[in-house]
Amino acid sequence: MTLSLYVARRFGLAFLGVLLVFTFILGLLDMVEQIRRFAGDNVSFSQAAGLAALDVPSSLYRILPLTMILSAIVLFLGLARTSELVVIRAAGRSALSCLVAPVLTALAIGVLAVTVLNPIVAATSNEYETLSTHYSQGEENVLSISREGVWLRQGSADGQMVIRAAKANSDATVLHDATFISLNKQAQPTTRVEARVAHLQPGAWKLTDAKVWRFDKGPNAEKTARDMTEMTLPSDLTQAQIRDSFGPPSAVPIWQLPGFIDRLEKAGFSARQHRVWLQMELALPLLLAAMVLVGAGFTMRHARSGGTGLMVLLALMAGFGIFFLRNFAQVLGENGQIPVPLAAWSPPVVAVLLALGFLLHLEEG
Numbered sequence: 532m533t534l535s536l537y538v539a540r541r542f543g544l545a546f547l548g549v550l551l552v553f554t555f556i557l558g559l560l561d562m563v564e565q566i567r568r569f570a571g572d573n574v575s576f577s578q579a580a581g582l583a584a585l586d587v588p589s590s591l592y593r594i595l596p597l598t599m600i601l602s603a604i605v606l607f608l609g610l611a612r613t614s615e616l617v618v619i620r621a622a623g624r625s626a627l628s629c630l631v632a633p634v635l636t637a638l639a640i641g642v643l644a645v646t647v648l649n650p651i652v653a654a655t656s657n658e659y660e661t662l663s664t665h666y667s668q669g670e671e672n673v674l675s676i677s678r679e680g681v682w683l684r685q686g687s688a689d690g691q692m693v694i695r696a697a698k699a700n701s702d703a704t705v706l707h708d709a710t711f712i713s714l715n716k717q718a719q720p721t722t723r724v725e726a727r728v729a730h731l732q733p734g735a736w737k738l739t740d741a742k743v744w745r746f747d748k749g750p751n752a753e754k755t756a757r758d759m760t761e762m763t764l765p766s767d768l769t770q771a772q773i774r775d776s777f778g779p780p781s782a783v784p785i786w787q788l789p790g791f792i793d794r795l796e797k798a799g800f801s802a803r804q805h806r807v808w809l810q811m812e813l814a815l816p817l818l819l820a821a822m823v824l825v826g827a828g829f830t831m832r833h834a835r836s837g838g839t840g841l842m843v844l845l846a847l848m849a850g851f852g853i854f855f856l857r858n859f860a861q862v863l864g865e866n867g868q869i870p871v872p873l874a875a876w877s878p879p880v881v882a883v884l885l886a887l888g889f890l891l892h893l894e895e896g
Contacts, residue, residue: 539632546602585659600850603826637823641816650784690715704731735763780808807864810875818879824886
């Protein structure tokens, strides 16, 4: 137990060291990028630093597998350089038993990342998008999904229009049971339109079976309401704008993701991308454990054996290969080419099995 705690502590310190190095490098790079991006928007240095601080957690979260394999390489190279691996093996401990502590530590880090770091990254990412939109004086997202249905917003020189629909097609260009409320510059409602179906066409919404209420025609809007078989409402929305308004799945905390998926499907949208992301997040601890095993397979050897640089390079190449396979499986899963569980769980499972096979081969040798 004492030896396992010692190895786990060494691995934890190696992970923290690598993480701090990446935090410093990514922070500097992000700071330069924010200053370049908002050079013409009168953004101060402190504001750019705040944006960089909000963006760094998402960058660190994306490269967590790379951080893990580098931590494993640092651990086992350090143990080999001090001949501690030789002492451990001489004490009768096998290679696989030496890996129990770092693998369990990697699993614990993975669970902590999914349950705690994931919501933090989602919050900082959303705040980053809000502030960057504010600083660049751009438009915010025009679409949101709630329990009440689909909500859209469009603006013009005369005011705003809020749109709510019970259901929509996959890209929100066809709305069912839609309500359009026009607001003037003082945010006061001027017109309400309800339609059974609304189709987004270039420059306008085409409404079918609509009813129009005008609030500026007198105190009794129902008295002056009109029923129309077809009508059009001007709109500057495009299919691309609506599509881009869908935030990435990483912007939703994992604790809220199942409910968000349910609301997406009830609103008529495809939630396959979010389902793939949810399963990949659940498989993240296993992926981090696989990275430790891969790093150990190439670097868990005596330093005097030579070829350390080559082994480190091979370990990094194997780690990047697993990372590429994971991203490739994610794309296949999001496109419906393979089932969602297969897309999320097959890369870490395959990586664990291959790494264990390699370690057993070296142990038998």
